[in-house]
Amino acid sequence: MSDSKKDNNSNMPKFKFNAYWIYAAIFIVIIAVQFFSSGDLASKNISKNEFNEILRENDIKKIVVINNNLAQIFIKDEALNKERYKKMVSSAFYSKGSSLFEYNFGDLQNFENNIEKAKEENNLDFDKENVERTSMFETILGFLPFIILIAIWLFFMRRMSGGGAGGGGGGQIFNIGKSKAKLFDKDTKVKTTFENVAGLEGAKEEVQEIVDFLKSPEKYTSLGGKIPKGALLVGPPGTGKTLLAKAVAGEAGVPFFSLSGSDFVEMFVGVGASRVRDLFKQAQQKSPSIIFIDEIDAIGRARGKNSMTGGNDERENTLNQLLTEMDGFGTDTNVIVLAATNRADVLDKALMRAGRFDRQIYVDLPDIKERQEIFEVHIKPLKLGEDVNVEFLAQQTPGFSGADIANMCNEAALIAARNSKKLIEHQDFLDAVDRIVGGLEKKNKVITPKEKKVIAFHEAGHATVSWMLEHAAPLVKVTIVPRGQSLGAAWYLPAERMIVQTEQMLDEMCATLGGRAAEKIIFDKISTGALSDLEKVTKQARAMVTVYGLNEEVGNITYYDSSGNDAFVKPYSEETGQKIDKEISKMIEAQYVRAIELLSKNKEKLTILAELLLEKEVIFKDDLEKIFGKRPFEEVEEKNEEKKDIPPVNQSAEKL
Structure with a gap:
């Protein structure tokens, strides 16, 4: 056989069995039985005159009256040789002993009277009998509504249980209680390893230890220690919790069961608990193994808080079974449960206790060093410019x-x-940041020259105030090109601080209010364009007063409850509420006045910056340095650095 023929054979679709073929075959058989068993395929309908003629010639052997309205007429064997019957008898559909004619007589009583009269007059000797007969097709038609309902029920049951015919596992209705977990073992090995996970050093150390538990448990059990039963990965969306679990599967080299918390949820009572039992049974059979439940908050929410469904809630039953299984299997089975969620605050306390999830691994947003490592991973397949x-x-x-x-x-x-480039340049990455943070550039948005001027001064106000304040984030770029919902934007390079002091928050608030302050100074009017700015400073001021205790009048008090139990309770009195509102307003207005004072002193430079922005539409940090010079506090820092560089000999000489 040639190679081309082999290729053609390999590309031919493989035969795949479908259960619906069985239903089609049964239906065809029923129709065929009905069709061929009737025995009346060769019967001919005759009129009253034709019937009377056959009756007079005494050719009738028997008349069978069916359902009181139709007469089947059987001809005597010796009469079948007559010319009028030969053609019908030679038909392929005629079978010996079957009726040759059918006569629809109408009224039964008149028909019987006519037959009796003909028998007496012509001395006829045929038999007559009455029969009640129902066809199989009519029987099926009677049950058709029930058959349709059962078929629809079976169809939806198959769809809800996770697949079509031949799906195996959970695909059949009787396997609906089986686990839906995907198994990754030596046949379907996970290729992700810790090398593919950039950053997350602390989290990787924790999960690396879990891998060591599974690879060499004797190292830990020989000292009397017990292997942990579970580890919970907690962190914001997109930080790499699922990726970390995949890396554990790739590194450990043991069977890895992966599924989502919603895979346990079903409309039928008891299915979730049954799937949990089946999952842990499979994991124990393949021990040592790992179970990974992504988005566990789908079934792990705190019990008893949803009063609408009562105590017999299917989700609670599933959680109860999960709690029992996690605390039920022995530590010598070497089954470890990994779970991931970004909503650890809503999980049930019983699920979080030691003995179930012994470890909580927090996967935080990456810092600058970790972001650089993540960039190195993702730019590997890209064609980059120099x-x-x-x-x-x-x-x-x-x-x-x-x-x-x-x-x-x-x-x-x-x-x-899109720009038909052969390589990805640095500017393309910056444009991508603008696209993600600011939104799509609105080239078709119509802005009048007057509105454009207001926007330019607004953004120039932000840039000017942030340039003059020590703790405000340094500016990177200012634009008046509309993006997303914003008419203009300023990009900053904020310092990644672990703690924030009062002066730093106040400087940020002042820089945020710089846009509205610039509008007031230049046009002596204010617009609605500062909505997002006002929202931001109001949240900051409220947090300073009510959360962080950074206000002297309210004092060292926080009204923040990390457990989230005060969602519908006001934790302070009406009098305190009025004081809080007053202090928030006072704080914001003070920073607004401060922004106006700064911009009033630098009004000429503000105007130059705004005109440059109107001309170029986008300006950068270098343009600000040309207009304002270096930031004031940066010059002070440089002078202090120069003083530190003076040799000790000169310092001692000055003292002398």
Whole structure:
């Protein structure tokens, strides 16, 4: 056989059995039986005159009256040789002993009277009998509504239980209680390892220990220790919790059962608990193994808080079974449960206790160093230009998760391809940041020259105030090109602080109010364009007063409850509420006045910056340095550095 023939054979679709073929075959058989068993396929309908003629010639052997309205007429064997019957008898559909004619007589009583009269007059000797007969087709038609209901029920049951015919496992209705977990073992090995997970050093150390437990449990049990039963990965969306679990599967080299918390949920009572039992049974059979439940909050929510469904809630039953299984199997089975969620605050306390999830591994947003490592992973498959600065990109993306960085790299590649470039340049990455943070550029948005001027001064106000304040984030870029919902935007490079002091928050508030302050100084009017600014400073001021205790009048008190139990309770009196509102307003107005004073002193430079912005539409940090010079506090820092560099000999000489 030639290679081409082999290829053709390999590409031919393989035969796949479908259960619906059985239903079709049964239906065809029923129709065939009905069709061929009737015995009346060769029967001919005759009129009254034709019937009377056959009757007079005494050719009738028997008349069978069916359902009181139809007469089947059987001809004598010796009469079948007559010319009028030969053609009908020779038909392929005629079978010996079956009726040759059918006569629809109408009224039964008149028909019987006519037959009796003909018998007496012509001395006829045929038999007559009455029969009640129902066809199989009519029987099926009577049960058709029930058959349709059963078919619809079976169809939906198959769909809800996870697959069509031949799906195996959970695909059949009787396997609906089986676990839906995907098994990754030596046949379907996970290729993700810790090398594919950038950043997350602390979390990787924790899960690396879990891998060691499974690879060499004797190392830990020989000292009397017990292998942990579970580890919970907690953190914001997109930080790499699921990726970390995949890496554990790839590193451990043991059977890995992966499923989502929603896979336990079903409309039928008891299915969730049954799937939990089946999952742990399979894991024990393949021990040592790992069970990974993603988004466990789907079944792990605190019990008793949903009063609408009562105590017999299916989700609670599933959670109860999970709690029992996690605390029920012995530590010598070497089955470890990994779970991931970004809503650890809603999980049941019984699920979080030691002995079930012994460890909680917090997967936080990456810092600047970790972001750089994540960039290094995601840019490997990309064709990069020589000017790409990964360190600068890491600085430009504070608050980005691993998923955000992956999205940014992909967006940069799309932007470069859209512009018909052969390589992805540094500017493409910056445009991708603008696209993700600011939204899509609105090139068709019509803005009048007057509105454009207001926007330019507004953004110039932000840039000016942030440049003059020590603790405000340094500016990177200002634009008046509309993006998403915003008419203009300013990009900053915020410092990644572990703690924030009062002066730093006040400087940020003052810089945020710089836009509205610039509008007031230049036009002596204010607009609605500062809505997002006002929302931001109001949240900051309220947090300073009610959460962080940074207000002298209210004092060292916080009204924040990390457990979330005060959602419908006001934790302070009406009098305190009035004081809080007053202090928030006083704080915001003080920073607004401060912004106006700063801009009034630098009004000429503000105007130059706004005009440059109107001309270029986008300006950068270098443009601000040309207009304002270096930031005031940066000059002071440089002078202090110069004083520190003076040799000790000179210092002692000055003292002398």
